[in-house]
Amino acid sequence: MFFASDNAGPMRPEVARALMDADSGHARPYGADALMDEVRAQLRETFEAPEAAVYLVATGTAANALALATLTQPWQTVFCTPLAHIQVDECHAPEFYTGGAKLTLVGEEDKMTSDQLRAAIDACAQGDVHCSQRGPVQITQVTEMGRVYSLDELRALTAVAKDYGLPTFMDGARFANACVALGCSPAEMSWRAGVDALSFGGTKNGCAGVEAVIFFDPRHAWEFELRRKRGAHLFSKHRYLSAQMRGYLADDTWRSAAEAANAKAARLVAGLRDLPDFTLLAEPQANMIFATLPRRTHRRLHDAGAVYGLWGTLEGDDDEPIMMRLVCDWSIGDDQIDAFVAAAGD
Amino acid sequence: MFFASDNAGPMRPEVARALMDADSGHARPYGADALMDEVRAQLRETFEAPEAAVYLVATGTAANALALATLTQPWQTVFCTPLAHIQVDECHAPEFYTGGAKLTLVGEEDKMTSDQLRAAIDACAQGDVHCSQRGPVQITQVTEMGRVYSLDELRALTAVAKDYGLPTFMDGARFANACVALGCSPAEMSWRAGVDALSFGGTKNGCAGVEAVIFFDPRHAWEFELRRKRGAHLFSKHRYLSAQMRGYLADDTWRSAAEAANAKAARLVAGLRDLPDFTLLAEPQANMIFATLPRRTHRRLHDAGAVYGLWGTLEGDDDEPIMMRLVCDWSIGDDQIDAFVAAAGD
Amino acid sequence: MFFASDNAGPMRPEVARALMDADSGHARPYGADALMDEVRAQLRETFEAPEAAVYLVATGTAANALALATLTQPWQTVFCTPLAHIQVDECHAPEFYTGGAKLTLVGEEDKMTSDQLRAAIDACAQGDVHCSQRGPVQITQVTEMGRVYSLDELRALTAVAKDYGLPTFMDGARFANACVALGCSPAEMSWRAGVDALSFGGTKNGCAGVEAVIFFDPRHAWEFELRRKRGAHLFSKHRYLSAQMRGYLADDTWRSAAEAANAKAARLVAGLRDLPDFTLLAEPQANMIFATLPRRTHRRLHDAGAVYGLWGTLEGDDDEPIMMRLVCDWSIGDDQIDAFVAAAGD
Amino acid sequence: MFFASDNAGPMRPEVARALMDADSGHARPYGADALMDEVRAQLRETFEAPEAAVYLVATGTAANALALATLTQPWQTVFCTPLAHIQVDECHAPEFYTGGAKLTLVGEEDKMTSDQLRAAIDACAQGDVHCSQRGPVQITQVTEMGRVYSLDELRALTAVAKDYGLPTFMDGARFANACVALGCSPAEMSWRAGVDALSFGGTKNGCAGVEAVIFFDPRHAWEFELRRKRGAHLFSKHRYLSAQMRGYLADDTWRSAAEAANAKAARLVAGLRDLPDFTLLAEPQANMIFATLPRRTHRRLHDAGAVYGLWGTLEGDDDEPIMMRLVCDWSIGDDQIDAFVAAAGD
Structure with a gap:
């Protein structure tokens, strides 16, 4: 009777099979494996985003911290909820990877409204060198309390972010569960709703340890690659990440x-x-x-x-x-x- | 005919089997899995070090950077060779994780002698607030050029380090290959030779992605755990790291x-x-x-x-x-x- | 009619005079000036703390950030009020200098009570590798809203900190104004009230730009010196800091x-x-x-x-x-x- | 008989006088003082650079570290000589401020040639995510051994940097001494010779503690301001920096x-x-x-x-x-x- 978390179960058979299928012969390391080419194409197709920059890492915290660091300057603040995983459960990985950005807590518990977000951004005086500067808006979907933002709620939040020229990052550790709950497509719940970058979680939903990071604006690609390597998150035997994600995407296993x-x-x-x-x-x-x-x-x-x-x-x-x-x-x-x-x- | 690296081959069958054996039911996350208890005992036994603090991460760069950061202050310099992996191939992960430590390059190419090491340490004026302060000695075994330090060479290097009160860290990405080359035991090539901490590589030698980090002085344990989590290197489904290492250690597969x-x-x-x-x-x-x-x-x-x-x-x-x-x-x-x-x- | 801040007025004549008196001949650089020996003795006498480690820097933010960094690990959180200068007005200098520590906001506006502090510390689960770890308690005296903690209030706060083994740092940018308001001695408002380290501000109170940093426990001395130099806050012509502080301390000008x-x-x-x-x-x-x-x-x-x-x-x-x-x-x-x-x- | 350094002498009378002249009444803080407007105009005129972004800090290490951090990504390497002040004498301030950039040592002792520079840049494989990426070229003028690069030498070095699209930063702690030695104008020894940013030292040449940082490309302005504040190097009573620089510039005191x-x-x-x-x-x-x-x-x-x-x-x-x-x-x-x-x- 294990209900403590969804990070404790086994691999989905399709994922385990893909992992084992990949386990023979030699494969080019560090993301140059042929499987990753397939995964890249699959992810772009799944998200209807043919230009997206797409990467794999092994932990959700790595996905969050590396993606946020790519979007945030050290003197900026990330707008997130008081119960956001990045605030509560990552032992300062966001602060470490961003070089000392702050998190500004918006809303109650696990959700924020667009009005709350607007007020928080307004309260962050731009152009005053003494203060935190405005940075990305971070949304967790499914939230840390198990709730799901509706597409309208998402669009309202990203609209506020866009009003201020700020990017929106979605922590999608449970992206699949939210998609299913809303009955929508990955594109609808991400770039069509105004999300600029996200993590697409595999670990909690049937993989051993893999998360995709997706930037809909590919200009972030090279910086992310450097950050991933510098953070020691680039796998040499990358095919074992690719394989999991391939099994996860094939036949909509996710x-x-x-x-x-x-x-x-x-x-x-x-x-x-x-x-x-x-x-x-x-x-x-x-x-x-x-x-x-x-x-x-x-x-x-x-x-x-x-x-x-x-x-x-x-x-x-x-x-x-x-x-x-x-x-x-x-x-x-x-x-x-x-x-x-x-x-x-x- | 793939001879580009040993990071491109498949899993050793014993490792793949252990991985699949672990893939059923629920297991406590974040290193609290029962398999890790077994791995910890196995590693301590393999290294004849019953008190050692023992951890798993998924990449060699993570092992190096996290272990060095635990041993190095930001104003210290690490003594390593000009071809050291940490200098040449890690995109500043050591600098990132240590908060800006330097690397002082000692010796030629991939090896240093104890005389060269002593001269380099002497040249680093201690107690002058303007200068780099002396930090750990880093040795790669097998070296980046495929050579192996003899036990005498190792002991001479660590003796110099100890003369100055400095710890020695061994990058053991190919520890097993060196052990075999020297025909010695893991203990002989580590703590008995004066090494204070090391990585024990699995990835290049038949695992999918796992490295052990071993501190013979367990006082570093808690700090390392915090650094690992903050670096986003703590796996939720940790059993998949444990399982690899278990298969790797059992019957001396390594x-x-x-x-x-x-x-x-x-x-x-x-x-x-x-x-x-x-x-x-x-x-x-x-x-x-x-x-x-x-x-x-x-x-x-x-x-x-x-x-x-x-x-x-x-x-x-x-x-x-x-x-x-x-x-x-x-x-x-x-x-x-x-x-x-x-x-x-x- | 300038009432915008106390950081805009001229030097107190005693300070200006000391500065000019120091301006002749050669003086050893980097804090080895003879004037600093006098200042060190004066500060120790003023604070009745013959063993204290005592340093000068030129800005209040430097004093806060360097002292906090010396007392805080990157995975710890500093307990301070929502209006604390370190939270609101330092453009992430504390996060930068600590390597990514958090600030946990306690109390309302500019003050916290000992009960609020205890609750905040309790809420910070110790020993859980995912969470912020408990770090120093930070008190601003005079507060950012112009209020002054009574000695009883201070003692109550530091008693809570001590219950949890946490150090207390006082941002004393307006230490002198608070001392005068309470009619107490510097020792009473600092170490006798349980404060472990503080800044003793000169800039806002008649100096051109100088703040003392005082650690009552001198074991922090060398680390602070390294941090000060690494932060580029060690003055070569240090005598011009020493001279200001000397004029400030002489005859109780402060x-x-x-x-x-x-x-x-x-x-x-x-x-x-x-x-x-x-x-x-x-x-x-x-x-x-x-x-x-x-x-x-x-x-x-x-x-x-x-x-x-x-x-x-x-x-x-x-x-x-x-x-x-x-x-x-x-x-x-x-x-x-x-x-x-x-x-x-x- | 004090010949240990030029950081030990008194202020030049013109500078001391300007400092004292500034010491009356209230002045807007944090660089908004009217004196800074004059200094800005003076510096732009002195350097014949009407668009330059111009700032003051109090130490040479702050000037170097903040300017380099503005020009360098954490995964880049700075090309400098083995005896460069930033390598030898700044206790890792460059590494700290850049977030872990490396320094690649070029040339012998205190000077590099354009051939040596080209070879060093070539040896730094661009586009390989494992390696240091190419960053700024750093030149110290007067060098740390008291030599002066000729204008031809400077132009040859910056031409190489430009070939690779890299900026050139000059550590001008003794800029004035070099200018006098070469009998050239500040513009000739900086932007006309291809230098993109520099420090213009005052401290070693008759000021108490002030260095100008000059970016000929003003797009760096706001980032530098944020970095300066975050580094705790923005003076509240900024007029005391402005005044020194004003006295230093007036009548070519420098x-x-x-x-x-x-x-x-x-x-x-x-x-x-x-x-x-x-x-x-x-x-x-x-x-x-x-x-x-x-x-x-x-x-x-x-x-x-x-x-x-x-x-x-x-x-x-x-x-x-x-x-x-x-x-x-x-x-x-x-x-x-x-x-x-x-x-x-x-």
Whole structure:
């Protein structure tokens, strides 16, 4: 009963197979492998962006930090939410890679509105050498609380960014889950909605460790390549990244894996929703559930072997609600979901 | 006929098998996987170092840059050779990760002597706030020209470092090949020879992408962990790094793969040695050959489909010798070696 | 009628005289001047801290950034208020000098309470490699809104820091004004109150450009010296910094200049206090006044040639209050103060 | 008898007077002082460069590091000589400010030829993501060994830089001394000779602490301003920098001070030249002398109270020559020079 994160499951079979298929003979290193040529074409086709600059790295933090560094000057500030992964979970990788940029926290928790964004940008006095200068707008889609910006919301945010001449970067660690939730195409959720660059996550959705970084404006290409190497994120045996991404893109594996994960989370929510004392903190839209349950229920789940994110301790008043995060990856079994629901409802 | 590098071959079957074996069910992320516990124990046993702090990263440059940054202050200089990988091939990753340390170039090409090292350290005036301060000594083993420091040479270098209170870091991207060449144990070639920290390379010797970083003094552990995360080199699905290293360590796969690679290179040298106009630039000791051949021979090899490192161009005087680098990985076929020799000798 | 800042007035005569007295013959460079020996002794005596490490730099931002960098690891966060100078007015100098540390904003506007500080530190999960690690507590005294922490408040804040093993740094750009406001000694307002390091500002209080940095724990000395040189803040003709500080310390010039400045501000407040529609935003305790007046009054003052900080524009509704910052340096004439009050009251 | 450096003398009277003249009333801070407007116009006129972007900082290292950082990407290398001040004497300030650029050492000691420069640039493979990328050419004029590049030499170097599209930066800490030595105008020795940016030193030539940074291409202006503030090198009481530079520029004080210094050095050389066992290491062209004398002579000079740079120790064989550096600033008295010569010749 592993619901702690979607970074803990195995590879999707299509991905594992592609990885093994790539494992023979010699291949040119450092991204010059023939597989990468295929991946580049596939990604451009998937995103309907024939000119896009496309790269692979192995971790989501690398994708975020390297892409943001390419878009941000050290004296600029990145506009993001208080719960943004880049703010909360990356041990200052953005600050390190940008050479000391700031993050300006906009909105509440995991989402910002276009009005909040405009106010935050306005509050950042441009042209005053003492102050942070305005930098990129960063949006996480699916958000860190499991919510999904609608296309209208995205367009409103990027429109504000464009008003000020600022680029928009999307942390798409769960891009696929959001796409599935919105029922839209990758292009609709990215450049057609005004996004300038994004990460397209594979790791949480059936790969072993691969993320694509996509710049719709290819002028960033060479700088990104230098930053990637300087950050030690250029793989010599790059084919093993390429292969994962190839398996992930072929036959829309990325989409079917995300459909599976979202469906699992829906099944879990459906099972929990009617429990007394179960309270959702946000209506789940993709594959993450933030909710509270009484501590006694947590203890029961814990004793039953369930693993999940918990804010607070098991010790304390039985009736007191505490907060949990439940994430479903594509591989979690329906039996485990049902067992979890059963244990919670006991 | 791929002799361009040992970073282009496939996984050793034992490694690929371990990777696939690990690919089921859920595993705790970020290095908390049970496999990493096994790897940690294996590495400590392999190095006879029960207290060592042991970590995995995916690239050799990450191993070098993160380990050096842990050992170096930004105002210090690292003593290394002019051809050191950290100087020549890492796009300033060491400077980036250390926050602006310098590299002081010691010796000729790929090797330094203890006298040269002592002179270089002496020339670096300690206690003068204007100057670079003395930092770690960096040794690459196998060197970038394919040579191997003897244990006596290593001990002489680390003895100088210790005279000045400086740590020694070994870039062991080809540690296994050197160990095999010297016929010694990992402990003999590391801490028993005075080395304080090292990378133990897997990628070039049968893994897909994994390097161990080992600090014999565990006080560096927590700082290294923070630096690894901040550098975006901590894998969420860490088990896929652990699994590779586990397959690499089990049954001394690392040793048998290196034995194979070194033997392949020996076969290649034996075949080339008697060619007229073949000149070795250094007597090969592991799996790399640096030599010159006349340009006409290069053209013939090139036409035959051979791939290898070349300093210079194919265009020009037929008789003029130009420089080549030939590297054998464990997987290169004897038939390919023989075909190469035949084409060279035509 | 210059009330925009205390960084715009001339040198206190004692300081100017010391500067000119130092201007003859040759003096050893880079802080080895004999004057610096005197300054070091004077500062240690002034702070009753015979072991303190004591340095001079030329700007307040240099003092803050270099001292914080000495106390902060790149993966740590500095606890400061939302209006802290280091957050608002230093163009990322703290991030640059620390190598990418964060600032965690505590309290409201310019002050934090010990409870707020404790909560903020608690919220910063220690030992989780993904998160910011806890770093120094930064206090500005006089605050950026012109308020002064009482000795009790200071002690409460540093006690919290000590509970967590964190150092406290005081931005003392207006240390002298605060000391005068509290009627206490430099030692009482620094190490006796639990402060570990501070800047002791001269520039805003009668010098041309000099700030002392003081570490009560001298183990930071050599690192600070290296950081100062690496930051290009070590003066070759250091005697011109030493001389200013010598004139500033001799005969408690620092104190008499601050007494003058605080008294000027008190005179100004007294004159304005009875104006209808004059509202203080904080009760001034030192030499800065934050207040609102109706826009019509601003226009009148502006037309009369008064210069001061203004949040908002002169254009708009006559009756609407807008916010102003009035700062008195030691040199502002009583006639100018009275003229200002008269113009405001017209 | 102070010949250790030209960073140890007093202010030129014209400079001291300008400083004191500026010391009354209030002046706008942070470079908005009216004096800076005058200085800007004066510098542009002096350099016949009406569009140049012109800034002041207080140290030579700040001028070098900030200007180079503006011209250099972190993955680029700066071409300079092995004895360049930025390589030898700035405690990694260039690496710090550039975010980890390298310095590639060209030529012997303090000078490079255009052929050497071309070879070094050629050796830096462009477009290979693993390698240092080509960055600015840095020239020190007067060199660190007291030599002066001729205008022809300068033009040859900058022509090579332009061939590769690289900017040229001149460290002009002793720009005035070189100008006087060559008998040329500031424009001839800078932009007319192909120099793109430079520092124009005041500190070593009669100021207390001020250096101008000049970009002939004003597009660098805003970035430089941000870098200066972020580096904590923007003075609040900027008028005290402006005033020095104003006094330095008015009536060509910079030139007369340098003429004095160069003449002093010529007098000193003339006195020493005929001593038996006196050997010049380079024919002095400006105000610095590098030479050897037997150790017994050094002892005598030392006992007589002479202060100068010495490579080696006083202890040892009487007859052995050791190396000294003698620098004359404008203020050194003829009596001191003559006393030095007398002591040396005893």
